Structures are given as C-alpha cells and as structure tokens.
Amino acid sequence: MADVVVQPGLGLKPDGTPVDMGMRRDSVVQCQALTKVFKDFWMRDRARAVNTLSFEVRPREVFGLLGPNGSGKSTTIKMILGLLRPTSGRVAVFGHAPTDVEIKRRIGYLPEESYLYGFLNARETLEYYGKLFELDHRTRSRRIDELLDMLGLVGAQFRPVREYSKGMQRRIGIAQALINDPEFLILDEPTTGLDPIGTRQIKDLIIELGRRGKTVLLSSHLLADVEDCVDRLVILYGGQKRAEGTCDELLISQDRTSIETETLDDSTVAELDKVIRARTGNERAIISVSKPRQSLEDLFLSIVDRAQAEQVATSGAMAGGTTASFLKGQEQGDALIERLVTAAEPAEAALGPAAPAAPQNNVIADLMNPSPPPPMPDAPSRQAAGTPTPPPPGGVDLSVIGNLLDDDDQDRKGGRGKGTGT
C-alpha cells in the first residue's frame, strides 16, 4: 500500500459542505473537514489552528497524531473532547457529538499538562475522578490501589499533589485517565515530564491497552514515542494533514535489509558479503558493519533497577509495578478473562496489513542453510507482564528479526511494538 498523502482542503465540497470521506460506521472518532479558527475580542480571525482536517480513529487501534508544536494536535483533541467547538466541519465520537455526556463514560483523557487539584493528595484525586464515573467504593478502591502501585506512587499517595514533581503529577494525570478503564484513551503528550522509566512504562501501557483491544489516540511530537506504539498515524503541519498511514507504510525502507547476529569475525563477514554478491550478481553487497552499543536508556534503567534492588530511599515516584490488573482485564476472575478473550478476537480482524516479511524469511533461511532454524524463545511474555524490555540497538532495524520470531503478539499487532519484542 502506498503512502497516503492528503491535499489541503480535501474533505470539503466546492460549496463548503463536508464530503463523505468513506469513513467506517463504527469509527471511534470521525473528523470531517474540521476547522478551528480562534478569534479575538472583536471577532476577527486570530489564528487558524486546524484547517479542514479529516481523519478517523478505528476501533481497537493505537492512532498517532504527530506534528510539531502549534500544528493543531491539542486543538483537535479538545474538539474531540468537546472542550472547543469547531468553527466548521464535523466531529463525532462513538457516533455522537463530543458534548454528549454519556460517551464520556467510555473515554479517558490525559491533557498535555497535568491540571490537578493541588490541595488533594493522590488518593483523593483518584477518588474524586472515580466518583465522577460513578464507580462504586469497592471498585474505586481496588483500581486506585492498582494504579498507584502501577505508577509507583504508593509511597507518596498521601502527599498533596502540589508537592509532587512534574513527573509525579504526570503519573497521577495518567492514573486519572485510566480510572474508568476507558474504551478510548486520549493521551496528549503523555511522556512529557516523565523520566525514562515512566516513559517506558507509558509506552508499555499503551501497547498493553492496544493488545486488550482498547482504542488509543496518542498525540506527540516525540517521534520515538509514537513509532514504538502506534498502528496508524497522521502527521499535521499548520493545522492540516500532511500524511496518513501505518508506521510500516510510512517508515519501512524497501531498499535496505539489516541482519543482526552474535559477533562475527571479519572473515565471516567477508564470506557473507561474497554470498550476497554471488546471489545478486554483484549488484548488492554489505554496505556497513557495526557493533551495536547499549543505549543510554538501557544503561539508565539498569542503574535504577540496581538502586531499587539495594533499597535506596527516595521521596519521589518509584519505578512502579506491573500494569494494573483491571487494565489487563483481570479484575473479576474467570468471567472477565472470558470477556477479555472474546474482546481480543475482533482485534485481530481489525489489524492493519502485516509487514512484508516472507521474502526476508527466505533470505535468512538460505543464509543459515542447511541447519534448521532454532526454536524461538517465548518473546511476548515480558511485554505482557508490563516489564521494561530493552530497546533495539541503535542503527539496527530489527523488523526482520521480529518477523522471524513470529509470535502471536507480533502477528496480531502487525508490527506494533517494534523494538520491544526482541
């Protein structure tokens, strides 16, 4: 599938009315020719934040909204949430107007900054938001316990939120967005202000929620965050859509292949080069050989892990535990497990096209011939548990290896979670 590049102005008929963009009926979000113009006191146009923007967020997908600062991401999200009214165009959430109170029961929202009641402590904050969703006392308490544990705030739960660091406030913001176990989660710059541990955790969480069949709208200008998590994305600039598609559609380089192995000596590399040249009639050869180095993130995480193992005291947020069980659908035993299973099935059907892995498979098989491929480890188990996994070594594309691993999760996700599954 080719990249989809959308021309500015698409979505409006010549007479200005929105055209049918061929969107699915069951879309979680439908934006058609959405425009937002901010006006000054005298009602003169001050800024056109969003300009005839059309896109849809499909059920059970992690959707990315990318763009530099001021590109209209947050404004779009605010229109989706009913905090702003479109100047023109149409936006529907679960098929209803964004101002419909009932649809908000199904939504979790994390704003780009943490706007919290400074006089409440973390527990009271979550109590408050839980009550707004009319959660009963038992459910509320259990979820709050799990969220505080997941976000590493158990030790600081009785301190007023105004005393929290920015990162800790961000964690509480994330917790309040998850308190209702939302079907549709809107995260506006979720990793802003978070340390690498928190960032990793949020990414894992998004992936986990995606696995559960939740719909996530992720807005960010941190491209690595988006790349690691999303199924599809749009790129905005100046309030207009510049590109739309899956990560693979937009990112896979079709004229390069990367191979990663244990350390090879020069002669083996030379031999491999010969094989490649021979098979391609000297048209292709190894371009570069490098030794991957540990990323700074991995180093950081290992230091923090060691410090926690040594029980070094801290007044800040802890690394956090596993993903809250209610977010993994484990909160009510077998019945919910059953529900989780049934909920996961449609997710497979909804996934985007798989990455073109088959040709790559053949190359590797030929290279390793005649020995049969070794049994693969159960890779997704770490991810499912929500524990941090090492990122891909810098400069090495692991997609091929990832496809080779061929585990259920990878198949189901069609490339989602790239860089975290190996």
Place this chain on the structure above:
Amino acid sequence: MKLRAFFARANRLQQQRLFKIIATCVVLAAALAGFVTYAIAAGKQQGVSFVERAPSGSPAPEGGMDPNAAAAEGEEAQLRAQAQMDRDVARKTVDVLNGILAAKQDTTVAGLGIGLLAALLIGVVWLGLALTYLGLAIATTGLVLLTMLARLPQATGPLIVGIAALTASFTALMRLAGLALGGALPPLAIAKNVLDEAVRMKISVVFIVLIIFGLAALPGLLDKEAFLRYRVQSFLQYGTGGTFWLIAVLVLTFSVSSVAFEQRDKVIWQTMTKPVAAWQYIFGKWLGVVTLAAVLLAVSASGVFLFTEYLRAQPATGETEAYVSAREGDISEDRFLLETQVLAARERRQPDLVELDQATLDANIEEGVQRELKQMRDSGERDAMILQNEQAIRERYRVDLPKTFQAEYRRIDPGQGRLYRYSNLQGVREGTSPLMLKLKINAGSNSPDQLYKITVWVPGDGMRIVEMPLNQVVSMRPPMLPTAVDANGVLEIGVYNADYSKNPPVANPEAIGFPPDGLELSYSNGGYRANFFRCIGTLWVKLAFLSMLAICASTFLSFPVACLVAFTVFIAAEGSEFILGALEGYQTETRQGETIIFNTAVSHIASVVGRAFKVYADLQPTERLVEGLRLSWSQVALGTTVLSVATAALFVAATLIFRRRELATYSGH
C-alpha cells in the same frame, strides 16, 4: 517511638466498631444523667422567683382620667365595671410577670444544648475520632490551666475554650458533611471537593479562622457594667450580624474563586471531560458552598444561641441573682425589658389608616385642581398650556391628597387630642404579652433642646404622661397590659398634645405630628427561640442565593470582575431598603420644574434595584433578632419562595452559559 506506637494503637482502637458502640452508650448515658441533674437542680429553685402580686413598676390598676368618657353612665355601674377591670388587670399583670419568670425553670435550652452536644459527640465517635477529640479536650484544659497559673488576663481562658469548642464543632461537622456528600455521583463528588478545597485553601481558611476567633472573643468584649439587655443585644448584633457578613463575604469570594480559578488553571478540563453535565457541575459547586455555609452558620448560630442563653441566666441590673429582683416580689426593669423586648418575637403594628370617603376625596381633588388652574389663569397662562397641565395636576392631587389626609390624621394641635385605633389584635388579650408603644413626634423645627409632655390614655389603665424629646423614639413605660385590648381585638388609645397631669392641662407650644412609624405598637407573638431558628434559616436561604449569584457570575467572568458583580449585587440587596428610603428625598427636577436627566436616570436605576431586592431586604433576620421582632412563618415562606425562584433562575442561566462556553480557550485574565 513509643509515643508514636501509642498514638497508632489509640487510633486503631477508636476505629473499632465495638469501641464506637460503647462510646455511643457512654455519651448517651452521660447526656441523660446531665439533663436529669439539671432538671432536678432547676426544679429545686421553684417558688423563689414567682411573683404573687403586681410589682410597683408595672401598670397600676387604678382608674385614669378619660376626657372622652361619657358622663351618662350611672356611678354605681361605673364603679362595678371599674372594679372588675381592676381585678382583670391585676390578674393579667401577675400572669405577665409569671410568664417572664417561668423562663428560669425552663429546661428546654438545657435539653437542647445537651442534645446537640450529644449528637455532635456521637458523630465524632462514629467518625472514628473520639480519642482524638478527647485528647484535644484534655490538651485545651491543660492550656487553660496554664494560662491561669501564668496569671494571663481573665478572658484568655474562655477565649481558648471558645476557640477550641468552635474549631472542634466545625471540624466535626465538616467531616460529617463530607461523609454525607461521599456518594459516587458527580454533583456529590464535586460538592465534596469544594468542602475539601474550603478547608485547605488560604482564601477560605482566613475567613473561617476570623469567624471562629471573632465569635470566641466576642463575649470577652462585652461591657460587664452595661444593662443585661444591652449586652444581649450587642452579642446578638455582632454574633449573628457579624458572622453573617463574614460568611456572606466568604461565600461570595469562595464561590467565585472555586469556579473561576478552575477555569483559569484548566483543572476544569479534567472534570468536564468526564461524564459530568453542565448542570451537575454548577449544582455540585453550589451544593458544596451552601453546605460549607450551613456548617459555619450552624456552628456560629449554636455558639450565639447557647451564649445568649448563658447571658440570660446571669443576674440583670437590679437583681441579686438571675430572675430575683433586689426588691422582694418585684421584677427588675432590665429583666422585664430583656424578656419582653429583646428575647422575644414581637409583632409590630401601626395605627389603622384613616378611612377616606371617596366622594369627599374627589371633591377635595377637584377643589385643589380648580384652585391651581385659577391661579394659572390669573397669572396670565395661556388656555392651551392650562389644558395641557390639568391632567398632570389632577394626577398629582390623586396621589398626594390621600397622603396629606393620613399626615393630617397623625397631626395634633396644641391642647387637642385624637383617638388612634389598632384592630385585628384577637388573641392578644388572652395572652400574657405586654404591649409596648413606641412614640416619635415632630414639632416645629424639631429643636433638640425642647421637651414635650404628651398624654396617652390607655383603656383600663388611665393616663400616662410621656416626656418626648423631638424627633426621637421613646417607649412608653410601663407597657400596656393585654387587658387594654377589647374583646373584639381592638385597642384604642387617645393621644393629647398637652400635659393632663396638671390642672388645668398645659398645652405644648406647637402642633405635633407623628411620622408613619411614630405610633408603633408591639407585642410578643410566639417564642424567641423559634424565632431565632427561623432567622438563622432565613440567613442560610440568603447565603444560598448569594452563592448561586456568585457561581453564575463566575461562569463567564474572570475572578475580579465576577467578584465585583457579586459584591455589588450583595450590597445593593442588603441596602435596598436604604436606597428606597433615600430616593424619596432625591431631586430629579430643578426648582423651576426642569428634569435633571442624570438624576432621573440614577433614580430609575436605583428604584429598579431597590424594588428588585425588596423581599430580600424586608426579611431583615439579624435586625429582627436584635430588636426582638418576629419573623413570621409567612414572611419566611414568602422570602424563601422568592429567593428560591431567583436562585433557580440563576442556576438555569449559569447552566446555559456554561454549556455555551469553550472551556479550552478561557484565559482567566
């Protein structure tokens, strides 16, 4: 470490259900024992203070001069009737005084106080704070003992106790209110959040501390040498009025800040992106603020009520102990006035208006109009101009002439007298409430150094000579007995512009006139305590209205502008009676009859504002409480209905405005 472990154990203990049950039983038993002990002690005092004869200061049961009495009645019949009347008056006098002195044996207040305290303590027990509050009580007692040992001023101890008691009551009630609002519904959650905000944010804590400290310090500021009735009035004035104003300012400021700052700081985004409708948000905010106001009002009203009863139980001027006059068998004037004028629920009445005969009125109007028209013709005015002005002149006479008649009815020439009639006083004769007559006269240029002596004739009581400084309110003492009202519920008094105690009577130099409130009759109608709670309830209704007003303003205005609007309306509402009064003398025309445009505009605006808040202003709960005037159920019902409708209208307006707002573009500056 041991101390911490001890506190932890104590905390676990007070949270246990068994402990709560036992503590509740202990509180109930203590309350019952306390009440029984008090009732027995009060019963022992019986017989000490009841009056068996009319005191010398009360109206004497002797016949008076009746200038209008017909001489036709036979002397014997007159004497018989007079003797019967004397007996009635004497019996009624004893009833009135016994009614006053019976308050000494009244256990209602003790029962109410003990009941309230027990309810609060049981609430504290079930909040799991029994030992915490017990510890605080012990610490407070220790602190008071220390102040006594350190020889600090005598008022320090009561001040500390007052602050501790009020703070403990406030915190306990706030916890209970929080518990009541603990349900998992959006309006309740928002209201609970408002309560949390109130006790944790500086803006409201300052007011709460001021209220508690002011109320605790007030008893120490009363002049112990003053008459008891003045001390009670001062305490009621500052205790109720002062706290109402402080709570009103808090309610306005806090309501505005709670909504406006949430929008400015964008915290509202996270609330309004949850399943919360606009009306739920507005209602939740209002509910939280009015709950806070109710808690503050309950604490301050309880404090005022109980301390007023404490003051009431103190000896008045002229008493050896409470309710025991220094003169045997008598009642002190201070006690008498305290019980009948201050700690009372009096009804006020003006004399019936003079009935005007329509034909006479029309004739007078016509005569006046024709007289003016003739003057115009005589001064050479053109016919067209005269015709043009005739209707206006006629209308002026139609409005002014009845007023002139009524004013004339309240005017008495030197040496002359007039009868004034108060009807519809059924039930007053059978009661034990004395009737107080307040007089105010104007004469000539109201020279402050002149003293007029006027004569008031009271049925069954005879003549009273009242010395009247001009343009000042004077109460006729002693007050009239209920027997002055006849069987038809009519009281007729005669007022003479002369001193009839002299023979021959001495007339005053100039005619006297009574202003509209210059012949005010008042009498008790119901008890002070019920009136107190009606007044406090009315204050809360006012606060509820003010809260919604402030919330409505802050849905679309920033904090300073919304505050300005809310306070302007509050002051206009509180001062609307003054505004309407001031308008009567406000000039909108020059002496030449030309309209002053600016003054006319001001007059119209002020008139609209004054009339818009008339019901609000007419309630006057604090003033009524201080002056011992009754706030009737019908007035409460009318005021509550009007203010509730206004509050509901503001609620609808606030919801509609809030739904239209784009919350994400608000800057708050």
